[in-house]
Amino acid sequence: MQPEQQGLEVAVLVSVGRHPITGRARRAEQDARGVELALTLASELPGTRINVLHAGQQDINSEVALRGYLGMGLNSLTLLEQPEGSDAIAALAAYLTKALPPLVLTGTRAECGEGSGLLPYALAERLGWPLVNGLAAVETIENGVVTLLQALPRGQRRRLKVRLPAIVSVDEAGPVARQSAFGPARRAKFIVTSAIHEPDRELTQWHLAPARKRPKRLKIVKAASARDRFKAAASKAGGKSGQVLSDVTPEQGAVAILKLLEEEDVLR
């Protein structure tokens, strides 16, 4: 990797995660992968500064979770303090417009709250920055252009060149987060700044209920031997009725998607 002349600043947006079984607060899986990417980048590009950002309130639960990120080897975390029910997007956008970090990493979807996965998009829209999802690796950063590997389904990768500043979101394709150690987590500091309080109006209109288990389509395999079973498990699922659309207008694409959703009984 070519070293950038002056040190690069990477902002990583982190949220308070939630363990899927016990519901205990923890570092969120995808955000931790974002921090891991930033730490790897910092070890490869000397002079890289990592700024870990969290917008939310400070309490015991969030402290446990946020220290989980700090234990990965960070000295501090910037906490944009907001009362409960505030819109994180407004606070983050205000902070990022002022700080202007060239590269912003974030998880794709939060583990609690709305968890709609819209934050990266909303933020990118507000800042007017490009957004790349499904980051697998950062390859080079040269002259304000970053070369990324984007993860596509079934292990495919796509190389993209993006002009900085940009927002890049990380999902399960990113590198596994390193272990969080108790000592560094305990020593690291919170830099608390109060952020603008803009109530999340959409959230107040939402009706929250425990999730239902969604039905899963069964894949029925009639196989006589282990070899057949293996072939069935390894083969592409439902590849028969797929359709690749290329060079179509957005309207045509939307119509095709709508048609599929109706066929699958998702929309009625």
Add this chain to the structure above:
Amino acid sequence: MLETLLPILIFSALALAALGASRRVRLWRQGRPSSVPILKGLAAMPRRYLVDLHHVVGRDKVMSNTHVATAGGFVAAAVLMILVHGLGLGSSESMGPILGGLLLAASAAMFVGSRFVARRRRNPPARLSRGPWMRLPRSLMAFSGGVFLATLPTLGLLPDDFGSGVLALMLAAVVVWGLGEMVFGMTWGGPMKHAFAGALHLAFHRRPERFSSKQGGRRSTGLKALDLDDETAPLGVGTPSDFTWNQLLGFDACVQCGRCEAVCPAFAAGQPLNPKKLIQDMVVGLSGGSDASYTGSPHPGKPVGEHYGTPYGPIVGLAGQALVDAETLWSCTTCRACVEECPMMIEHVDAIVDMRRHLTLERGQTPNKGAGVLDNLIATDNPGGFDPGSRLHWAADLNLPLMADVKQAEVLLWLGDGAFDMRNQRTLRALVKVLRVAEVEFAVLGTEERDSGDVARRLGDEATFQRLARRNIATLSKYRFQRIVTCDPHSFHVLGNEYGELAEPGIPAQYEVRHHSTFIAELYDAGRLAFAPWKGGRVTYHDPCYLGRYNGEYEAPRRVLKALGIELKEMERSGFRSRCCGGGGGAPITDIPGERRIPDMRMNDVKESGAGLVAVGCPQCTAMLEGVVDASAEVRDIAELVADALVEPPSVNATGSPREPVVKATAEEVL
């Protein structure tokens, strides 16, 4: 001439030794402070040496007698030599003949002893270090022979003019050699260092409670807690100077006899750990330098001479090599076989866990599945990441009384994390059956129970251990029970020996804990159980480390098996010498590769005993031994054997009195 030369030689050797001693003491004091009673320790030292140390050395009778003659002879000869030759009491009319005669006897005894030392060095086993240790018998003979000969003229047994001329010069040279090794070398790092450091190590041992007293032998096996409230205290040991000073002193006491190496399961499996080398690495670290001068067996697969360290430098390199490689530390199964065998009472396991604590708590470098297991323990209170609400699913049909409902019971049945393991669930069901037949009033914590913290602690995550332990203590304090019974020796050890230190004011954490084999033996002795005669084949018993070496329970499982009508075929390594199954200390989680697998070697021991069934008493041992491919023996937990043999108990009212305890059959030591 000898009469003038000897006092000069003796006192200059003593002066140089004193200089070396102060230098050595300064090296030890690079360690962190540790408060031990200095005077009380020094006063207790002779007893610790004569009783506890010789209890270990005495397992090898020839070596024990050799050491008594050589060391006893040397101490006596050295003191008498100072009196006779140094202070010139040999020429006094009244004292001379007596002291001189005693000196002759002492040096003669030492000479005989050193002949035996020499005999052992002729074809030394691989566990012994070579190098300077090979010259030691000759040095011992030089000292004892030289002193013996030099004393003869003093007593008038040789003509006085023997003390001049070429012969006397040669004799003086021999005495210089002897003094150099025995007095000067003692404090300047020669093989005799073990006597100087060893004596002080016995006096200032960090576990004074492990030594026997006149009331009998005691045991101290629980790991010591880290102070996590003090944010300035180091989390574990990252550099040699992070050890306490008496730990450093303990490392320096190592006599490189290699008994630890001979019993270490990881070493035998070809994993990169040799406990003797590890202690020597620490000695290199405390004085600074490279391990190139080490002359024993290396850590398997790690050539000698590539590692180096300083007192304030890292033990495990941040990048590349330093004093020790991390795999070496993670190979240990914490089976304590090395500690049990060490004649110098060195605490290898404490040191390894201390260094693991640094790797986990400071660096976040728990290898392989370690980080995931720790995350699971933090998030779900069990290492497998299972839903804590499903802890009692295996007993859905058993209607187990819950402590939350009954509030008090005679026995609290601690399930352990085996409750999530389908194999161990069979053991647990068998144990519940036995308890029901014996009409024991028991209850379980159910979903309130958490992992005991054993794995977290041994993986170095003291923070998670203390969190789990404190929550368990708080849960246990809500209920009343007389004792805890568990089929997991790891929980047994942690609950019984390691929770006490974490008690908070007003909430004691001292529990009476019983292994299920002990409890079943008690039930049988009380006449509450009766067994059908054993019809199976030959059986052997595998002592779990955490039951045997950690808690001294060798007898109860054997009593239960005898009560079942089983005549045990003991394995060559059983009782306190039992070989580990490979499942302790998080070793299956960190999974450091070796040439062989530890459980395979243990199953081979079972095969050699000729038994078709191996009785075990630990979920880890069950899992490890059952994981052996093409095993020649079946693996059954004692609880399962007991449950299968249960018949209607004789009516306690009809017989009137409980049955006499079975004659105690201790495991036979095979040396």
